[in-house]
Amino acid sequence: AQKVTQAQTEISVVEKEDVTLDCVYETRDTTYYLFWYKQPPSGELVFLIRRNSFDEQNEISGRYSWNFQKSTSSFNFTITASQVVDSAVYFCALYRSTGANSKLTFGKGITLSVRP
Amino acid sequence: EAQVTQNPRYLITVTGKKLTVTCSQNMNHEYMSWYRQDPGLGLRQIYYSMNVEVTDKGDVPEGYKVSRKEKRNFPLILESPSPNQTSLYFCASSFSGTGYNEQYFGPGTRLTVT
Numbered sequence: 001a002q003k004v005t006q007a008q009t010e011i012s013v014v015e016k017e018d019v020t021l022d023c024v025y026e027t028r029d030t031t032y033y034l035f036w037y038k039q040p041p042s043g044e045l046v047f048l049i050r051r052n053s054f055d056e057q058n059e060i061s062g063r064y065s066w067n068f069q070k071s072t073s074s075f076n077f078t079i080t081a082s083q084v085v086d087s088a089v090y091f092c093a094l095y096r097s098t099g100a101n102s103k104l105t106f107g108k109g110i111t112l113s114v115r116p
Numbered sequence: 117e118a119q120v121t122q123n124p125r126y127l128i129t130v131t132g133k134k135l136t137v138t139c140s141q142n143m144n145h146e147y148m149s150w151y152r153q154d155p156g157l158g159l160r161q162i163y164y165s166m167n168v169e170v171t172d173k174g175d176v177p178e179g180y181k182v183s184r185k186e187k188r189n190f191p192l193i194l195e196s197p198s199p200n201q202t203s204l205y206f207c208a209s210s211f212s213g214t215g216y217n218e219q220y221f222g223p224g225t226r227l228t229v230t
Contacts, residue, residue: 006158033216043204043224052216100172101164101172101213102210102213103164103174108156
């Protein structure tokens with residue numbers, strides 16, 4: 001069975017602090033995809049990144065960076081120099097296609113509050 | 117513009133009054149799916165459709181129905197809504213249900229059942 005664990009439920013930081021959001025996943029598949037989505041207070045889901053199971057390279061996009069480690073089944077997300085606009089709920093998700101369904105299994109989400 | 121649309125965006129209703137949340141995509145996608153989001157639970161799949169006239173249950177299908185009569189539309193039907201169906205609902209679509217395909221999400225429908 002697939003499972004995504006986001007052990008942190010709420011994180012509060014002061015602006016300009018760095019913050020890391022943890023994600024641990026479980027799957028028996030050898031081919032899978034991992035995602036991070038941002039959900040701002042307005043409610044829509046904003047795609048941040050996709051990583052496939054064969055690509056363990058870390059990625060940096062501006063203030064955002066992701067660390068994918070298959071050895072620990074983790075796909076952590078770091079925001080450097082956080083800003084108030086980063087305040088949102090962040091979801092990690094695991095994608096699997098069985099041929100009969102293509103499903104994203106989401107973690108429970110982490111609520112990030114960035115205080116001025 | 118390629119998009120998934122949902123209507124209504126907000127709905128307050130009473131227990132037992134049948135309602136339909138519409139979902140439409142303009143990308144000629146074969147695969148469509150409904151998720152619900154609840155605090156502390158993340159998003160969970162309700163139903164999905166691999167193509168026209170092909171639908172199946174996801175993880176939390178109880179109390180919901182769907183239909184896929186046309187490729188672009190995938191309405192979610194609550195025949196007799198109950199307060200435990202108060203939630204934020206997302207429709208998603210992708211080109212295919214097999215292999216990897218990017219899922220595109222609608223803006224969400226916030227439903228309150230009193």
